[in-house]
Amino acid sequence: MKKFLTYCVTVALLAAALPAMAFRQFPYDIPNPAGGWIVDWANDGTATGTVPNFIGLDGLAGRPLVPAAVSKRLAAGDGYSKMADGTGLYTFGFSDGSADPENLFMERRTFKAELPAPTISYYEGQDYYLTLTNVGMKLRPDLFDPHSVHFHGFPQAAPVFDGEPMASFGIRMGFDLTYYYNLVEPGTYLYHCHVEATEHMEMGMLGNLYIKPRQDLYAQKNLLMFNGFNQFAYNDCNNLPSYKADKSDFEAPAGVVGGTMCGSTGYDVEKAIQFSDFDAEFHKLHIAADTLPFADMLASHYMLNGRGYPDTVGGPVTNNASSEVGQPDYVSQPLDSKITANQGQKILLRLSNLSIQNFATLEFNGPAFKVVGKCAKLLRGPDGKDLSYFANSVFIGPGETFDLILDTTGWAQGTYYFYSRNLNQLNNDQMERGGAMTEIIIN
């Protein structure tokens, strides 16, 4: 009996100790005199509280107010997605709980997996604290899978923040893990959970991730336009100065900020589009707690930003979880892929592929576009040679990204299509004229 009591006390102590270990981390949070914390990161992209403003921007005269450090808190768990043919599929995924108070986090974030995961987009030079909380898989209580975030393509990465679980670790249910990234290189990346990658990625733990270049802030702060733009896919001007060490401002440029290619990646309208696919059978076997069929995998639903056409151009998709499993419906696929621009504007398409088995040739039925970036790098040779090229389609493999600039000057008004030319990818399972397709509307 005494032994048992000791055991109970130990378990109770451990249980009491463990929640205290779980916490989100952002060094700019400040204690609230009324109790708890004033979280600085409640509103991404605005500096409140103690975060220093980035490069001394004042938020006036159309100049943005950008904090030097940003944070986000993602929950990793399960949920349901609704395919364009109405099929509900069990998924794993992330959702953004940055604004949720600690005591309501689990309640609000359990069973809220989104497809794709919340988009991560920041500026070059920002310090980024990403807290990941594993809220568990509500409909698979037999599973005790950890989760992670792999910042795919992050240059000079260290294993501790890479999220690849063989070289580091995943976070168990009910706990938090904070990743730190010094966002040194702009470009289009992607992110996903790397734990049991084949399964977790097929289940939908995929998201858009891109870093805007410091050239945006340099132009906006100094009220400059390069080639008529003040936002760009990459740093494409010569002599663009770096930040000062404390990031309060830019260093003085070593020469004229310009050059023949300066502003060549400028754009008016930006859209990140991620190609992915689901094998419905895999998801059905998963929720049935059956053996997973890796060998027989065959995608049935092809998607852009987690939806098949025509959902790609519609409003937020609410899933049909309640009819399937008695859980409340929620918006499971908030991102559309519809692009709207005015004649003469330039569109930046940030393309990525996170299928776990399929390549795609994504084709555009209008005039040629310019491919300016690949794998989060401006297409330039080591001595500055321009390696960008014009094309009407891109062949994109799993884990690759491309940056396309569509210059709509002289285009007729109307609806254009951006779609997979792989004919088997233009359906939502048995539903024809769907799949990996979206619209570009030129007004």
Add this chain to the structure above:
Amino acid sequence: MLTRQFIKRMILAGALLTLFPLAQAYAFIDGITGTSFQFAAREGRLSTPDGGNLMFWGFADITPGGRSTVQYPGPTLIINQGDTVTITLANELNEPVSMMFPGMTMLSSTAPVFSKGQPGKITSLVPEAAPRETQTYRFKAEKPGTFYYQSASNQAIQLRMGLFGAIVVRPGSLGAVSVTIPTYLSCPPVGHREGSGGVNTIISAAPCAKNFTTYAYGHQSSAYDREFLYLASEMDPKFQRWMEFEPDKINNPFDFSTWKANYWFINGRNAPDTMGMANAMNLPSQPYNCMPLFHPGEQVLIRIINMGQDFHPLHTHGNHMDVIAEDGNLLQSAPGSGADLSWEAFTVTMAPGKTFDAIFDWTGKGLGWDIYENTAIFRPYEYIPDHLKTFTPFTSPVASGTTPKLAAQGLPVIMPGIQETIAGPNWSGSPFLGSMDALPPGEGGFNPFSGFFYMWHSHAERELTNNDIFPGGFLTMAAIVPWPATGDNLTIYDEYMP
């Protein structure tokens, strides 16, 4: 990124070429050297990590003194630019076999073979060896680079069965080429020897310069310290079993429209065997492993070949690759300009039958924290601005009105407790390079040097399985081994030796 800097410097600073006598390049990639070889085409059996085994057809090096066992893939030929190479192929299979060498200048006949001499019924692109007979091939290796050989007969079957292998053609000597190391990196001591066998040397401090003596191509922009082969292939076990067990192949043909790979190989092995020892006793017909080990700051040449029929997106964790060559051609705008058309990628699509050469390096530049924590001395190629940086992260938000910050530490965040994580076999327990820390019970243990490990794998994640079993397949771990205090802890064969 050092690689980009490095290629730029190499292109711009060709004039810095200093001439030192150069010894014959080392055979860093496991393979056979010479100009005259005897090969046999044979049936063999390979092991898969799920406990299975499959019949394959492969080449064996039966040159006197050679390994003489049939292997998957065939022996890697390591030859020199300008060599005239003779290969005599003895066919021990029951159907005609041949060898072709894309990219080489053929000196022997290239006449195709037609079934019963009928035009249109082609059976081989080049002359064949009939069963139990021989055929001799001669070619000249005009250009350096990464190439392959394969059977030109009945390719739908013979390539799926494994009749292929890699060819590495080494360039003529360029002498030693001096490259300056970027000033944001700490300089190793003068005389510091780097690369496989310590062939490259730091020759000056401030501005720090290193002499390279090893190149992939006849230009300084292809210089490297260590090189590794990534030869991809795949198998459908249904097909392999049909080949082995179907007694009446004429009346019960294999339906190739149903062919679907379920085993994926790097250098003839599936993960985790890819990370086993080279020439392992338990894998007699799969002698080649694939586990890149290298030090921070070293230039790593990855020779990429796809001998399968599917596309594979090769993703390198840790950093971008600089793709400097395609199909054995340096990506240059003009002869002598160097790899000025090279491009960077975190994922390279390996198309069937294509080869790429890419250079990878890693220093941890720009991480924002010191990978060596509070080590006062500078380690070779350490990123200077992050040296001894500290942070004061918060602890748990438990009390109001307090500032519960920790003492300064080297990592910007507090690590989760070990009971909160599930760690992998290559995790040292510490986020810092060369350090180790507590691990969850029974976890870790495959990181004797406390290095940084990176998965280099197919990003078509279905390929990370061995016939339905995860993990496996097209996956290996590359490891950054901390520099030892003196000398080198990686042998000339790039194996760790404390």
